[in-house]
Amino acid sequence: MKGEKAKQFINNILTPMDIRINGNRPWDIQIKNPKFYQRVLSGGSLALGESYMDGWWDCNALDEFFKRLLEYRIDKKAKSLKPTILWAVFKARFMNLQRGARAFIIGRQHYDTGNALFKVMLDKGLNYSCGYWHNARNLDEAQTRKLDLICRKIGLKQGMTVLDIGCGWGGFAKYAAETYGVKVKGVTVSNEQAGYARERCKSLDVTIELADYRDLNEKFDRIVSIGMFEHVGWKNYKTFMAVVHRCLKDDGLFLLHTIAGNTPSRDTDPWIGTYIFPNSMLPSASQISRAAEGLFILEDLHSLGRYYDRTLMAWYDNFTQNWDRLKDQYDMRFFRMWSYYLLSCAASFRSRRNQLWQIVFSKQGIDRVFRSEGELFIQP
Template identity: 80%
Template sequence: MKGERAQQIIKSILKPMDIQINGDRPWDIQINNPQFYQRIISGGSLALGESYMDGWWDCKALDEFFKRILEFRLDKKVKSMKPALLWEIFKARVINVQSKTRAFIIGQRHYDIGNPLFKIMLDKGLNYSCGYWHRADNLDDAQTGKLDLICRKIGLKPGITVLDIGCGWGGFAKYAAETYGVKVKGITVSKEQAEYAREQCKNLEVTIELSDYRNLNEKYDRIVSIGMFEHVGWKNYRTFMKVVHRCLKDDGLFLLHTIAGNTSAKGTDPWINTYIFPNSMVPSARQVSHAAEGLFILEDLHNLGRYYDRTLMAWHENFTKNWNLIKDQYDMRFFRMWTYYLLSCAASFRTRRNQLWQIVFSKNGINRVFRSEGELFI
């Protein structure tokens, strides 16, 4: 396809979304390489992200650019099956890319890329999941509020044993042990996270292990999983719930904190899968409930999705503000990749295409009422 024809096609696609090429508004895109148009037509969403990483186009407000794309539902209207997308669909349907033998890939390729990166971007406790901004006006308070909300939802008291599946850098384990006097075991598939979490929790009743969730067998009073279920994969949702069931005491509670989608999916965006979260996907309500059916009673579902936009924008602000502190460890292509990731995800929550759920499960039912915003419990 000739360059002029390709350019006209891209212009016609962007016009209904009020996005102009080389326009002067923050969400308009600036083209730096005339081959951009043909590359996008040939490669779809993967090429859009890669061409941005390569500096072929710019946009002052990527989050607003993606907000317009997602509001228009361009991804649903353009159904061309590019080779990269077809391969992702094939992998998701045929291969268990989240199998036990592949469980540590996400740790190596995302969470182990350097603690200094996450230290400049996240809050002081290195909590890498949605904050709770109900009564907060800064990232640290939003993340502390989230941790305390979880602790209160599952009724933590001194002496209770807690399992944290996907413990990250130990933010929840440290807070729960210090504030509520509980004993915590955390597991992660990231070596960097495990080492950091052990150091942060060394004087507390906290144990951190480098392990896959399928190895768990001990019983606990409470179980939490905060921002890890997105790495489980649809083929393993039921297995995950069975593991939690066998590890939870009969009178215990399980809180699942996960990004979620509005429809069931068996794959993810090719760019996100390639560059950010390999072998990951977000569940739907149907997939979660089906996986838990016959094992748990759903006691409470709290949607915090509207808070993730603000969390991601705070991470982006920290990342760009502190980039000079780590720029010698990364290159400009990484900077553009990480910017694209944070701002495109912010747009997905701003348009409510993605959600963030906290779900409380019990085995046999509990005598308790959960009230609005999770603030009052009876």
């Protein structure tokens, strides 16, 4: 299909979503290269993202464009799989892309992109996960409230030992050690994160290691994993839970903070997997619960997905407003790629296609009452 036929086909797809080609509304797309239509028809979501990175099309409100695509369930309405998508699905289903030998790829490709980027995009504590905007006025407050929310949910007390799986730049480790007087061990697969976290926590009872979670084998009073489970992969969910069970004391608590999908998945969006989070995928409620069965009791599940839209838009604002501080290190194609990433992800939460959950697990059960937006949670 070429030329005007390809354009008409794309137009017929977009019309039910109230998206116009070269329209005058913020979410309408502006086509700069007539080869766009055939490229997207041939390459699906990967080509859609790559053609945007190449400047073949524009949109004043990418987040609203994607919200309409996702609400319409464009992925479910596709008649057939393109070869590039079929290969991505094959790899995800029949190869363990997150096996130990590949565990550090995400660190090198994404988290080692450069601390300068994340310093201007994130809050002052460099927390790269959903903020808790309940009674928060800005991003810094939302992230601090998130950290304290986690600490209270697991009932931290002075002197406890805490394991942080996927510790990032040490935001939680620093906050928990300073505020609650606990001893924290953090592990990450990113060299950039490990070095930065060690430096910022050097005066605290905090240890940061560059390590794969599968190598952990010591006991802790509490374990948290904040925004890391998305990189574990469906073939390893049970292994991850078994490692946490092995490392958690019998009377301990484990809090899992993760992006999630509404249905089980064994693959990821080809563009996201290629350019942003290699070998990543979102777990569903059933996949998480099956992985935890026989190991943990699920004590509480708190849905925070509506806050991720606001978090991502705050990151986007920080990124674009501070681009002058970054443009000597990154080119315009990176700017378009990163904008596409942040705004499409914001739309995924706005349309409720993606979720964000905090789940508290115990090994033997606890006799405490949880509340959600009413606060309080666990009392030590």
